[in-house]
C-alpha cells in the first residue's frame with residue numbers, strides 16, 4: 001500500500017527552515033519561518049504567558065477533556081479580541097482549533113460541506129499553505145491580483161477587477177492584517193470597496209487573521225475584519241494565537257462563523273462541532289487556557305499588551321532602519337516600500353536567483369519568493385542584509 005502513496009511538493013517555508021538548520025556557517029541569518037525573535041535571536045515565552053503558566057500549574061487539578069468546540073470562556077475571549085463589539089455574540093458560532101492552520105482547514109471543510117462547487121479566491125501571492133490545504137480538501141481555487149512586485153505595493157485595481165469575475169457563493173479569502181507573505185495591507189477605504197464588491201456580487205468573505213497586534217495595534221489590525229463582520233451577511237474567520245501570544249507549539253487557534261441571520265448560527269455551530277469531532281475530536285486546551293487567563297485577568301492582559309506593543313514597535317524600528325540602510329547601500333529608493341509594509345513580513349521583489357545568491361554567498365535565508373521575516377533581524381544584521389542585497393542585485 002505504501003508504495004501507492006503520492007509525493008507532495010515541498011513546502012517552501014519548511015524547506016528553508018531545514019536548510020538553515022543544517023548550514024554550519026556561524027554568521028548565518030534566518031529570515032525564513034514567521035517566528036518572532038528578539039534582538040538576541042531568541043523567541044521568548046511572553047511574560048504574561050509565563051505568569052499564567054505558573055498559576056495554571058498551581059490551580060489545574062484535572063486534564064480531563066474540555067468541550068468539543070473548546071472552553072466557552074476561551075471562545076468568548078477570542079471573539080471579543082477579534083471582533084470587539086462589531087456584532088452581537090449571538091451572531092457568532094465558534095470552535096477552538098489546533099492553531100490558526102487548524103482553523104483554516106476547518107473553514108475550508110465547512111465551505112466544502114455547504115457549497116462544494118464554490119471557488120475560493122486567494123491573493124496572489126498568499127501563504128503557501130492556504131493553496132495546499134485548498135487542494136487537499138478538494139476545493140477549486142483561483143488567484144486574484146494583489147501584489148505589484150515592481151513597486152512593492154498593492155495592485156488594488158487588479159484585485160477588484162479579478163474579484164469582479166467571482167460568481168455568487170464563491171469565497172474570498174482576505175488577510176486580516178500583516179499580509180503573509182507581502183506585508184502589503186488594505187487601507188480602510190480599500191476594505192470598504194472590497195466589502196461593497198462582496199455585497200454586490202453575493203460573495204462569501206473569509207478572513208485569516210494570524211498577526212493581530214503586529215501591524216498597527218490590536219484594534220487597528222482588526223478594523224478590516226470588524227468592518228466585514230458588520231457589513232456582510234456571512235463571514236468566516238480563522239484566527240491564530242501563535243504569534244501575538246507567542247504560543248506557537250501549543251497550537252492555539254479558533255474558527256468563527258458570523259451570521260447576521262442568527263437563525264443560522266445554531267446549525268453552523270453544530271457543524272463546527274461535527275468537524276472538530278471528525279478531524280481531531282477535542283481541541284488542545286493548554287495554550288487556549290493560557291490565552292484565556294491572559295485576556296481575562298486585567299494585570300496579565302495589561303502586561304501582555306505592553307509586551308506586544310514592544311514587539312510591534314521593535315519590528316517597525318527594524319523596518320525603518322532596513323529601508324534607510326537599503327537606500328544608502330543600493331543608492332536607490334527601490335526598497336522604500338519596506339517602511340510602508342506592516343507586520344512580520346516584506347516581500348522584497350528580488351528574483352529567485354537573487355534569493356539563492358543571498359543564501360549561498362551571504363548565508364542569509366529568505367523564502368524563495370523573496371519574503372523576509374523582519375523579526376529575524378537586529379541592529380547588527382540590518383546593515384549585513386542591506387549589503388548582501390546590494391551585492392546580489394548588482395547589474396539587475
Ligand code: LMR
Nearest residue numbers: 013032033034035127180
Ligand atoms: C509562516 O508563514 O512562516 C508561518 O505562518 C509559519 C508557517 O506555519 O508557515
